[in-house]
Each structure stands twice: as structure tokens, then as C-alpha cells.
Amino acid sequence: MLSRNFSLSKHNTFGLDVMAAYFMAITDTRDLKKLRNDRIFIEEKRMILGGGSNCLFLDDYYEGLVILIENKGINIVSEDNDTVHISAAAGEDWTFFVEKMVNAGYGGVENLSRIPGKVGAAPMQNIGAYGVELKDVFYSLQAFDLNTGELVNFDCNDCEFGYRTSVFKTIYKDRFVILSVDFVLQKNPLLKLEYGAIKQKLEDLGVHKPNIKDVSRAVTHIRESKLPDPKILGNAGSFFKNPVIHNLVFDDLKKEFPDAVGFSNNHNTTKVAAGWLIEKAGWKGCRKGDAGVHKNQALVLVNYGKATGREIYSLAMEIQQSVKEKFGILLEPEVNVF
Numbered sequence: 276m277l278s279r280n281f282s283l284s285k286h287n288t289f290g291l292d293v294m295a296a297y298f299m300a301i302t303d304t305r306d307l308k309k310l311r312n313d314r315i316f317i318e319e320k321r322m323i324l325g326g327g328s329n330c331l332f333l334d335d336y337y338e339g340l341v342i343l344i345e346n347k348g349i350n351i352v353s354e355d356n357d358t359v360h361i362s363a364a365a366g367e368d369w370t371f372f373v374e375k376m377v378n379a380g381y382g383g384v385e386n387l388s389r390i391p392g393k394v395g396a397a398p399m400q401n402i403g404a405y406g407v408e409l410k411d412v413f414y415s416l417q418a419f420d421l422n423t424g425e426l427v428n429f430d431c432n433d434c435e436f437g438y439r440t441s442v443f444k445t446i447y448k449d450r451f452v453i454l455s456v457d458f459v460l461q462k463n464p465l466l467k468l469e470y471g472a473i474k475q476k477l478e479d480l481g482v483h484k485p486n487i488k489d490v491s492r493a494v495t496h497i498r499e500s501k502l503p504d505p506k507i508l509g510n511a512g513s514f515f516k517n518p519v520i521h522n523l524v525f526d527d528l529k530k531e532f533p534d535a536v537g538f539s540n541n542h543n544t545t546k547v548a549a550g551w552l553i554e555k556a557g558w559k560g561c562r563k564g565d566a567g568v569h570k571n572q573a574l575v576l577v578n579y580g581k582a583t584g585r586e587i588y589s590l591a592m593e594i595q596q597s598v599k600e601k602f603g604i605l606l607e608p609e610v611n612v613f
């Protein structure tokens with residue numbers, strides 16, 4: 276049912292007190308087909324919403340239609356001795372999906388444990404953590420084209436996955452509603468333990484022969500110790516992407532700042548830790564009204580209570596400007612601004 280003046284305060288992890296002029300929760304394709312014929316759909320601007328954990332609403336009133344994705348279902352499509360092909364509805368909670376896979380012994384998503392949000396948004400920015408990205412386990416997805424009303428399948432190439440991006444974040448933004456995502460997971464998985472503090476955490480937990488459950492547990496522990504819980508302190512995780520620069524530029528940065536943090540890529544480029552840049556520019560722990568930079572994680576902007584989206588955004592823009600002036604490097608927001 277289409278609602279008017281619907282509060283989104285429980286639908287965005289910044290905890291912003293935002294209202295949508297029009298709102299509709301979608302549980303299947305028929306809802307979308309019906310919605311396409313509605314006057315509100317035709318006349319108003321619109322956005323697609325999952326768990327709201329990567330969104331920043333600038334104003335306290337969104338003058339348009341918010342389409343919330345709430346379809347459910349996780350099914351095995353096929354399996355053999357080594358792999359299992361799973362299809363998950365876009366409205367399923369990502370953490371619930373990962374836990375279900377880990378408990379079933381299907382490997383591949385354990386490093387992506389506890390990323391907030393829903394399954395449908397995961398391909399949107401090719402979510403990643405601890406050395407694994409969504410594209411590593413992705414098979415295909417099905418999406419509803421809001422322009423034509425047709426269902427379209429996308430394989431990995433069609434999605435053009437990159438670092439925190441895909442066609443759904445660029446050329447097809449707000450056009451395709453992702454309805455389901457298909458994954459290929461492993462029954463005898465190779466664990467990825469090299470990234471971050473996973474090995475150390477497993478040792479701390481007294482685990483010597485880890486399985487996927489142990490890795491998921493280690494990642495959960497690390498995340499809980501490093502990142503603020505949005506239920507307690509509003510945030511959307513990393514506000515900016517880690518900028519990718521040429522190795523030669525990073526070498527120059529290192530000469531001036533020997534403690535600069537970067538991770539070498541394959542193609543003559545280095546991913547610089549945006550958190551390091553922001554911290555070095557003096558922003559860590561800084562607070563302007565109720566908008567702030569987290570005291571332990573400079574990459575995470577937080578809402579201490581009554582900040583507006585615009586206050587958080589203007590703090591982000593000040594940070595962007597100051598990092599540009601100090602290092603000549605442009606920070607690109609990871610968070611989707613509406």
C-alpha cells in the first residue's frame with residue numbers, strides 16, 4: 276500500500292529524522308508492476324531503499340517516492356559435490372543470509388559477516404571486507420526495470436563490478452530494482468585469512484584449525500571492536516572510498532609522510548587508506564554540533580543525536596576539501612546521498 280508522509284527514521288542507520296512524501300514496501304514483482312501504473316510513480320522522483328545503511332538524506336523531507344524492498348526467500352537452486360548455487364531475495368537481511376550459509380557449511384561469504392543492510396544492495400556497491408568482495412561469490416541477479424516494467428538478468432560481466440561500484444551505482448542508478456541475487460558457494464572452501472587481523476584474532480580465540488564458522492566469528496569480533504554500532508551511534512560505515520592513486524604518486528606521498536598507509540593493487544596503483552588521510556588532516560574525533568568524525572575510526576562520520584543530513588554532508592565536504600588541500604588527493608563519498 277502506498278503511504279504518505281512516512282517516517283524513515285528507522286530506515287536509515289544515520290538515525291536521521293526524515294520523512295518520505297510517498298512510501299511503498301515491495302514484497303514481489305506484482306507490487307512493482309502495479310506501482311508503475313500509479314500517478315505518484317509517474318509524477319514523482321523516486322529512490323530504492325534497502326536497510327538504509329549506506330544512505331544519507333540531506334533534507335528532513337524527501338519530496339518523492341521511497342520504494343522499500345522487502346521480498347523474502349533463500350533457496351538452493353542446484354548443487355554438486357563441490358559447490359552450491361543459492362538464490363536469495365533482495366529483501367533478506369545480509370547478516371541473516373551470511374549466518375545461514377555459514378551454519379550450513381557453505382563457504383565464500385564468511386569474511387563478509389556482519390555488513391549491515393540487505394542482500395539486494397550488496398551488488399550495488401560490490402560490498403567488500405577482509406579481502407573478499409561480493410563479486411567473488413556472485414553468479415547472477417534478477418532486476419526489475421522501472422523504465423520498461425521488464426525483468427532483466429545480469430551476469431557478472433553485465434554488472435561491471437569494481438571497487439565499491441557496479442552499473443547499479445553508475446549508469447543504472449535508481450533504474451533497476453534488484454529483486455534477487457544468485458551466489459555460488461563452496462562446500463570445501465579455501466579460507467581467506469591474510470587480510471587485516473583475522474589470523475591474530477583466531478589465535479586470540481584459541482582456534483588453530485579454523486573453519487568458516489571460526490572465520491565468521493573472528494570477523495564479527497574485529498568489526499564489533501572497530502566500528503560503532505549504528506543502533507547506539509548513527510553512522511553509515513566508511514563515508515569515503517579509499518582513493519586509488521598511481522604508485523609513483525604514492526611513493527612521493529611516502530617521502531613526505533613515511534607513515535602513509537596504502538595497499539598495493541595489481542595495476543601500478545595503490546589504494547590509500549582514506550582513514551589515514553582524514554586522521555592526518557586533523558579530523559579524527561572532531562565534532563561540529565551533533566555531526567562528527569568517530570574518535571577511533573576517522574573514516575566513519577557519526578550522528579551524535581540530532582544532526583541533520585546537511586550538517587553531516589557539509590562536514591564531509593569540509594573534510595574532502597581539507598584532504599585535497601593537504602595531499603592533493605580527492606576523496607570520493609561511498610555513501611549514497613539523496
Ligand SMILES: Cc1cc2nc3c(=O)[nH]c(=O)nc-3n(C[C@H](O)[C@H](O)[C@H](O)COP(=O)(O)OP(=O)(O)OC[C@H]3O[C@@H](n4cnc5c(N)ncnc54)[C@H](O)[C@@H]3O)c2cc1C
Pocket residue numbers: 288322323324325326327328329330344365390391392393394395396397399400401402403404443451452453454502503504505510511512513611
Ligand atoms: C557500521 C557499518 C559498517 C559497514 N561496513 C561495510 C563494509 O565492511 N563493506 C561494505 O562494502 N559496506 C559496508 N557498509 C555499508 C553498507 O552496509 C553496505 O553498502 C550495504 O550493502 C548497504 O545495504 P542497504 O540494504 O542498507 O542499502 P541502502 O543503504 O538501503 O541502499 C544503498 C544503495 O543501494 C540502493 N539499493 C538498495 N537496495 C536496492 C535494490 N534492491 N535494488 C537496487 N538498488 C538498491 C539504494 O538506492 C542506495 O543507492 C557498512 C555500513 C555500516 C553502517
